[in-house]
Amino acid sequence: MTSDMTARMLRLLSLLQTRREWSGADLAERLDVTVRTVRRDIDRLRELGYPVDSARGHAGGYRLTSGTDLPPLLLDDDEAVAIAVALRTAAGGLTGIEETALRALAKLEQVLPRRLRGQVTALQTSLAGITWEERRPRADPALLAVLAVACRDHEIITFDYTTRHGTATRRRVEPCHLVDSGGLWYLLAHDIDKNDWRLFRLDRTTGATPTGRRVPPRPVPGDDPAAFVAGRLSAAPTRYRAVATVHAPAERIRARTRGLATRLKPIDDHTCRVDASDDYLPRIAQTLAGLDADYTLDADPEVIDHLRHAAHRTLHATNGPLTDPDGRPPDGR
Structure with a gap:
């Protein structure tokens, strides 16, 4: 009985980590239990230190929120291996993150089961990277983090942007997706003032500030952000033809x-x-x-x-x- 409850709570925690918000009914259906059991399991997670927020009413639900301390994350075997390998190469397109990635990797490797440690070691010893002289500016991980959260939460954001001609402007946009194209990062967003979709290079973006105002998700033309960005980039004006x-x-x-x-x-x-x-x-x-x-x-x-x-x-x-x-x-x- 205790093992069943432990397995169910681990499954519940895993679900809460995969989506921003869940209704009690959805969680009960996924776990094959009653809504009342879900409420009790949520209370147990809170006692263990997981900051689970809840809202009452028809549109209410449960979600993991930020807390004073970061609680343990639940990873399956594939996720743990993927994160360990990714941390080794996390600095590929970013700047200022190398030391942080190595510290995180050391913590993860300390708790990896022996069976996974062998997989990670094999992958790391089989992979090699070449560092070339960078002509393109590298992305700021702090800026990426701010924009990623704004995209996830559909929160309007403002920032200073310098155009290819050197003109500085203040933009107010609805962020949609972050896209990496050949080492250059772009924000795909709907510009509120221009009432049109725009691409913003992150190396020309500074002072990103969330406004606290959330809006409904805006569908990207064609429903494929990567294809839309590729089309815009190919049609974008360049200095030399x-x-x-x-x-x-x-x-x-x-x-x-x-x-x-x-x-x-x-x-x-x-x-x-x-x-x-x-x-x-x-x-x-x-x-x-x-x-x-x-x-x-x-x-x-x-x-x-x-x-x-x-x-x-x-x-x-x-x-x-x-x-x-x-x-x-x-x-x-």
Whole structure:
């Protein structure tokens, strides 16, 4: 009897951790008990230190709230392994979180069962990462946390935002989703003043302040936030235009490159178009070099000049004229 009650309370705690709010009836149905039993189990969790809040009435329910101390979290085996491995690599796109992640990992590994410790060790010794020189700014974990809570609670938030042209403005938005795109974090939100969907780069966002005002969830056009963001990014204006008509199938180019998403469009079975436009000239050159296929280029003069200078530097470094694979100069002489 005691083991049944313990298992039921652990299941109850697990449910409370997966959703912001549960009605008593929903919990009773999930646990296959009465609503009265749910109330007693909630009281037992409170006695153990879990801050469970409740609201009476038709729309009432139960939810875990923040307390003075963080109570124990209930994790199944897969969740524990996933968190332990993720903590090892948590600093990949963030800054200022490395030491905190290692402290959390040490605490978790102390309580991991022996059977899971072996899995975590195997994964950690099999994985390796390479740290490259960062050209893009890294996201602030504190800002990410504030925006994530606002997205979850559908709470209106204000912040200072600097546009790509350097103009600073104060924004008031309904946050929807956080999206990571190639190392850059974006907030997808509905701008209240402009009455339209907007994307905000987190490295240009400061002073995020929750207003305390919650609104009903606003559906994203197309019901796919990632696809919506990808479409907006591909259509966003860039400083330099560079569009390549590539003489290779789109599937081949997509397999050889990463991060092109909606910027790659098939023309026919043997040709595709790649929009390599960007604010950063070396990144355009990198994208074009990664195509590994012949192409014709429609680009701004600044792009052409940069590519020509880069080609001349490469030729100079080889200490000889450029030749084709048969050893002949490119003009065929």
